[in-house]
Amino acid sequence: MLKQFAVLLKKDIKLIIRHKFLLVMLASLVIYSLYINFIYVSEGTKPIETNIYVLYEEQEQNLTSENGYITTVEDEEALINALEMDSDGIGIRIDKSGNPDSVILYHVSEKSDNLKALYGLNRVIDGYDGLEVPISYLQKGDLELKQRATMASVIIFFEIAAISFLGVAALFFKEKSMGVIKLYGILPASKVLYISSKVLLFLVLEIIFAVLMCLLNVGVEYSLQILPQVVLQVILLSPIMVLLGFLFALVYNNLKQFIFAYTLIIVMVTSPVFLFVTTSLEWDGIYALPTYYAYSSLYNAMLGNPNPILLYSLACIVTILGLTITNYNLMKREIERG
Amino acid sequence: MIKVNNLNFSYKKGIPILKNINFTVQKGEIFGFLGPNGSGKSTTQKILTGLLSDYAGEVKIEGQEIKKRGIEIYKDIGVLFEMPYLYTSLSAVDNLEYFGSFYPKNQIRDIDDVLELVNLKKSYRKKPVKRYSKGMRQRVSFARVLMSNPKILFLDEPISGLDPSGAILFKKIIREEQAKGTTIFITTHNMYVADELCDRVAFIVDGEIKALDTPKNLKSSEDQDSVEVEYELNGVNKQVKLDTKEILNLFPFEYDKIKSIHTKELSMEDVFVKVTGRGLK
Numbered sequence: 179m180l181k182q183f184a185v186l187l188k189k190d191i192k193l194i195i196r197h198k199f200l201l202v203m204l205a206s207l208v209i210y211s212l213y214i215n216f217i218y219v220s221e222g223t224k225p226i227e228t229n230i231y232v233l234y235e236e237q238e239q240n241l242t243s244e245n246g247y248i249t250t251v252e253d254e255e256a257l258i259n260a261l262e263m264d265s266d267g268i269g270i271r272i273d274k275s276g277n278p279d280s281v282i283l284y285h286v287s288e289k290s291d292n293l294k295a296l297y298g299l300n301r302v303i304d305g306y307d308g309l310e311v312p313i314s315y316l317q318k319g320d321l322e323l324k325q326r327a328t329m330a331s332v333i334i335f336f337e338i339a340a341i342s343f344l345g346v347a348a349l350f351f352k353e354k355s356m357g358v359i360k361l362y363g364i365l366p367a368s369k370v371l372y373i374s375s376k377v378l379l380f381l382v383l384e385i386i387f388a389v390l391m392c393l394l395n396v397g398v399e400y401s402l403q404i405l406p407q408v409v410l411q412v413i414l415l416s417p418i419m420v421l422l423g424f425l426f427a428l429v430y431n432n433l434k435q436f437i438f439a440y441t442l443i444i445v446m447v448t449s450p451v452f453l454f455v456t457t458s459l460e461w462d463g464i465y466a467l468p469t470y471y472a473y474s475s476l477y478n479a480m481l482g483n484p485n486p487i488l489l490y491s492l493a494c495i496v497t498i499l500g501l502t503i504t505n506y507n508l509m510k511r512e513i514e515r516g
Numbered sequence: 517m518i519k520v521n522n523l524n525f526s527y528k529k530g531i532p533i534l535k536n537i538n539f540t541v542q543k544g545e546i547f548g549f550l551g552p553n554g555s556g557k558s559t560t561q562k563i564l565t566g567l568l569s570d571y572a573g574e575v576k577i578e579g580q581e582i583k584k585r586g587i588e589i590y591k592d593i594g595v596l597f598e599m600p601y602l603y604t605s606l607s608a609v610d611n612l613e614y615f616g617s618f619y620p621k622n623q624i625r626d627i628d629d630v631l632e633l634v635n636l637k638k639s640y641r642k643k644p645v646k647r648y649s650k651g652m653r654q655r656v657s658f659a660r661v662l663m664s665n666p667k668i669l670f671l672d673e674p675i676s677g678l679d680p681s682g683a684i685l686f687k688k689i690i691r692e693e694q695a696k697g698t699t700i701f702i703t704t705h706n707m708y709v710a711d712e713l714c715d716r717v718a719f720i721v722d723g724e725i726k727a728l729d730t731p732k733n734l735k736s737s738e739d740q741d742s743v744e745v746e747y748e749l750n751g752v753n754k755q756v757k758l759d760t761k762e763i764l765n766l767f768p769f770e771y772d773k774i775k776s777i778h779t780k781e782l783s784m785e786d787v788f789v790k791v792t793g794r795g796l797k
Contacts, residue, residue, distance in 0.1 A: 185617040189603075196605045357601035363567050366590040367618045514567050 182367045186375035190349070194379070197352065199345050206341065207387060210333045211394045218329050229267040230298045231260040236274040248301060257282065268298035278303065323400060324481065330395045331480035332452050334388045334408070335473050338416050339448045340440075342380045343423035347436055349376065350427040354512070363513035373424065373505050377417045384416040385409055392480075400482075407479035410487065414494040415472050421501035428508040517543040517668060517699040518564065521574035525559060533559050534571070535723045546690065546700040548714035550707065550788065556723040557703045558672070564701065565595050565670055577668065591619060594666030598673040600653035604646040608636060608656045611645060612663055619664045630659040635685055650677045658686065668699045675709055687713060707784035717784075721792040734787045747771045 269282035281295040392401040430436040451473040454464040518541040525534040541547040562568040634655040675683040718728040746755045
């Protein structure tokens, strides 16, 4: 059985090399890393969409930078009013010594409060060290790391949920179009091995991708801290997405139908979670999407603040087993139909 | 070798596809399963090759119920599909190496030997299959089936897509396999193949076997009560088909010279139409 599994794995490796999947993966690693290092981090530190309202109490104003996103208000009432008008804004009150007295975040989710507060303070106070503000664990300098980790988590998740999903489906459609899928019905090898070899291959590729993504974008030192948790998340998530890609490829007759479904999934199920996990946006419906929990777990692992793993792991394992059984039966049906 | 007893099968909608099918194929026999499209021959082959298991009745291969044998049965059987299913981005050699690696090493024939057997040009053997013609792909597919030395061969339309020399070669290989003791089950609607190759044939129509015998017996069982006479009259060649009883009373026509008299033999297709009341399309 082990020998047969090795044979299947070798064949799948040959196929993904010949169909240039590895090239796509490598290109996306390079392009996304260049984006994070040269565009996202340098451009992304600017508060593009977030307005900062500053109240200076009994002291001379000392704005360190002037731009359209920073507004000085005269009193607390004006500050509250400004935040009521702009639910995504940040209010900062500076005491007479020039230190921040408090950071007021109006209707902002807990997960992004700290990031946004630090964001605002860094814009308003030159050399702000965070000591006087009720935000304990973020310090100046963490912002960029956090941004890098956030974007890296988005890309790793997208790679798994979209590229692998599409990759395994493309591979399967190729085998389906060549008709070789029918041969697996009459070979002395289990169909589960056929499915498992793809799961393992994509898992290994995703782990390599995630490790390289971390090393290239959040640095070696931080990567070493977070990688065990991140790899664990990849181990739990990648088989699910590969098996889902396989299932969709089995359900849909051709690549065109599949691409339509795939686009819907990307637009409706995968992309929104990035928005709701990494920003202050709130929507109750997002909690109904399994991808929300999957991405949250990866995101928190990337930020060095992993979620409790036991229940989540259990849910993932049950899902993997369920999908394997479903795919086995669908594959059997596909072979019978031929 | 193959024993089918009271085989019935229907898909979920409940429409019976196979009705009470019975036949036995002996070791070393070439058995033809003939029928028009939708007659149930593919379903029968799927059951015999273990792809469909929700059937009623008894289907035994080498004395064991096929349902109970699991995937180990595929070490003993080889299946050639009508379409040449291969990895098109891999070469013939890579395909054979890959598919061969699922079988025990001592069971596998040498790749070059089987490619030589099916007469695949040496210059093509390491080129991707996508560059091959359909006939060449069919040769590689046949090599894939042969390389595991199966005890039973299931061949679905084995010579479809082949040029005449390929068809002759395939028929020669099939006979050689038979000579080695391999049991061969051919599914086809090509009557000439059945007539030429098969020791016995079964006609299946609408899920029922309508006739089962040797091609010779099937043909002779139908009355051959006519003769065809070619003759010349006033310098013009003519021919006429007559009841054999009529010629007992001399030829009831005017002629200068009888050129030939021969019986009009029924083809397998004629027999099929007579037995089943319909054609093979």
